[in-house]
Amino acid sequence: MTYLDSITAPAVSFRAVTKRFGAVVALDGLSLDLPAGGIVALLGPNGAGKSTAIDLLLGLRQPDEGDVRVLGSSPTDAVAAGRVGAMLQRGGLPTGAHVEEVVDLVRRLYGERRGLDEILELAGIEELADRRVEGLSGGQAQRVRLALALAGRPELLFLDEPTAALDVAARRRFWEAVRGVAGAGCTVLFTTHHLEEADDAADHVVMLDRGRLAAQGSPRDVRAAAGARVVRFALSHPNPARLLDLPGVVDVSVNGQDVVLRTHDPDATVAALYAGGEPIRGLEVTPAGLEEALLELTGDPGTRAAA
Amino acid sequence: MLAYARFEIVRTLRSVRYLVLVAGLPVVLELLFGSRTHADFHDGGVTFAVFYATAMVAWAAMGAAINASGFRLAAERAAGWLRQLRITPLSDSAWLGGKLAQALFLVIPAATLVVLAAVTIGGAHLAAGRWLGLLVVALVGAIPFAFLGLVIGQGVDAEAAQAAQIVCVLVLLFLGGVFVPLSELPAALRTVAWILPSSHLMEIEREVAAGQAPGLVHVGALAGWTGALGLAAARLRRRGAAETV
Numbered sequence: 001m002t003y004l005d006s007i008t009a010p011a012v013s014f015r016a017v018t019k020r021f022g023a024v025v026a027l028d029g030l031s032l033d034l035p036a037g038g039i040v041a042l043l044g045p046n047g048a049g050k051s052t053a054i055d056l057l058l059g060l061r062q063p064d065e066g067d068v069r070v071l072g073s074s075p076t077d078a079v080a081a082g083r084v085g086a087m088l089q090r091g092g093l094p095t096g097a098h099v100e101e102v103v104d105l106v107r108r109l110y111g112e113r114r115g116l117d118e119i120l121e122l123a124g125i126e127e128l129a130d131r132r133v134e135g136l137s138g139g140q141a142q143r144v145r146l147a148l149a150l151a152g153r154p155e156l157l158f159l160d161e162p163t164a165a166l167d168v169a170a171r172r173r174f175w176e177a178v179r180g181v182a183g184a185g186c187t188v189l190f191t192t193h194h195l196e197e198a199d200d201a202a203d204h205v206v207m208l209d210r211g212r213l214a215a216q217g218s219p220r221d222v223r224a225a226a227g228a229r230v231v232r233f234a235l236s237h238p239n240p241a242r243l244l245d246l247p248g249v250v251d252v253s254v255n256g257q258d259v260v261l262r263t264h265d266p267d268a269t270v271a272a273l274y275a276g277g278e279p280i281r282g283l284e285v286t287p288a289g290l291e292e293a294l295l296e297l298t299g300d301p302g303t304r305a306a307a
Numbered sequence: 308m309l310a311y312a313r314f315e316i317v318r319t320l321r322s323v324r325y326l327v328l329v330a331g332l333p334v335v336l337e338l339l340f341g342s343r344t345h346a347d348f349h350d351g352g353v354t355f356a357v358f359y360a361t362a363m364v365a366w367a368a369m370g371a372a373i374n375a376s377g378f379r380l381a382a383e384r385a386a387g388w389l390r391q392l393r394i395t396p397l398s399d400s401a402w403l404g405g406k407l408a409q410a411l412f413l414v415i416p417a418a419t420l421v422v423l424a425a426v427t428i429g430g431a432h433l434a435a436g437r438w439l440g441l442l443v444v445a446l447v448g449a450i451p452f453a454f455l456g457l458v459i460g461q462g463v464d465a466e467a468a469q470a471a472q473i474v475c476v477l478v479l480l481f482l483g484g485v486f487v488p489l490s491e492l493p494a495a496l497r498t499v500a501w502i503l504p505s506s507h508l509m510e511i512e513r514e515v516a517a518g519q520a521p522g523l524v525h526v527g528a529l530a531g532w533t534g535a536l537g538l539a540a541a542r543l544r545r546r547g548a549a550e551t552v
Contacts, residue, residue: 079394094318
């Protein structure tokens with residue numbers, strides 16, 4: 001790879017990756033690119049193939065078909081070079097050790113790229129340094145695991161359900177630390193079941209469904225792709241062409257006097273509607289977020305709402 | 308690898324009572340029975356007291372090696388620590404090396420205590436150089452058993468691991484000529500015993516105690532077991548870390 005390749009290349013890329021476990025096809029010809037730098041959310045319902053994709057990009061498993069590249073090399077090479085850090089949902093800590101011993105070990109395994117105090121401060125665990133691992137609460141253990149993920153100053157940081165056991169204040173501190181790290185050039189990839197969190201924190205969203213890519217883009221784009229924001233009202237003389245021109249409107253459907261607009265910016269749409277002067281009756285704006293998008297974009301076609 | 312080895316050793320030293328458990332039984336048996344004399348005992352150039360001492364040293368070395376990493380490994384696997392380590396640059400061989408260092412760190416005191424008991428109360432008389440040789444043999448010969456401990460700890464789940472280790476140690480001791488001389492076992496069992504590594508360790512110890520050079524067959528057998536078990540342990544490490552089944 002040339003230097004130019006490396007600054008524009010995706011952080012992670014899957015090329016027609018298939019992975020089977022017996023009769024189950026976990027990933028089905030999956031192709032996607034995750035942009036470097038910034039924070040990416042990996043979403044999808046259970047069984048979508050997220051765990052399998054994670055195992056592959058961390059080098060814990062090999063694909064049956066296709067190719068996975070991490071930071072321009074194979075996942076195992078990237079891990080061996082210490083370019084990847086991870087906070088795993090089912091990752092754990094060793095018993096019989098003090099917190100600072102564990103953090104220091106991982107720090108050294110990565111070649112001492114950060115100072116011990118620096119790591120403890122980043123993860124907010126300075127006061128836990130000489131505690132035994134067995135004595136930590138769930139939230140404290142989680143912050144220690146964040147420290148382990150950050151310890152090596154990796155180029156790719158993977159966080160699996162990172163805020164599950166954290167209270168609101170801890171969660172805020174967590175995202176502050178992560179944004180800081182991302183700002184310094186690290187690519188952050190995280191999974192979560194709290195889709196508002198993905199909406200808030202992510203620059204980029206990747207949604208999987210049944211082993212394939214269902215949608216990707218900024219949270220706004222993915223929400224738009226789901227078409228989940230709907231503005232309904234009644235007009236005496238609806239003009240579809242003019243309605244389509246309203247800001248944010250992606251689709252217009254008129255039935256007599258009833259108008260249904262799909263928009264990715266309902267506020268702008270409604271403001272423009274009222275500014276237009278025509279009297280509107282029965283305005284309804286259905287709330288939407290990534291959760292609706294997830295339901296909309298994934299699962300059996302039969303369960304999707306008719307467009 | 309050094310950082311990892313140091314980490315594992317410090318952790319192990321913390322559980323002092325564990326050290327006692329591992330080394331305890333062979334030392335106790337040596338103290339109790341080592342000084343019995345069997346004047347008519349003939350087994351390749353050593354007195355009974357010395358033979359008994361070599362058996363207890365072998366027991367201490369094998370037991371310490373198998374149990375050293377095994378007892379924590381199943382729990383580490385369940386807790387996800389092994390998975391976490393797999394994301395770091397710690398290679399399979401560095402991990403094996405660290406675990407091995409930890410195991411051997413337990414073997415040294417265990418084997419030494421038996422030797423001390425044998426020399427003081429057991430009435431076993433041997434030149435100091437040969438005692439030292441025995442300890443070196445115990446240390447090097449414990450390597451395949453340390454890898455066996457890693458295989459057991461990763462191969463079975465947490466509850467079964469404890470029992471599996473005990474059974475393994477007993478089988479190895481019985482078929483190693485520690486409880487009963489191999490010559491007194493039925494032919495079929497003797498063949499099995501010759502395949503297992505414990506009999507070879509015993510033989511090398513006896514040879515060193517008698518002032519002979521270790522037989523190549525025995526050294527080769529232990530080397531073979533070391534390679535096979537080391538590969539198996541590394542393989543299990545790689546397979547065990549994945550999230551998906």
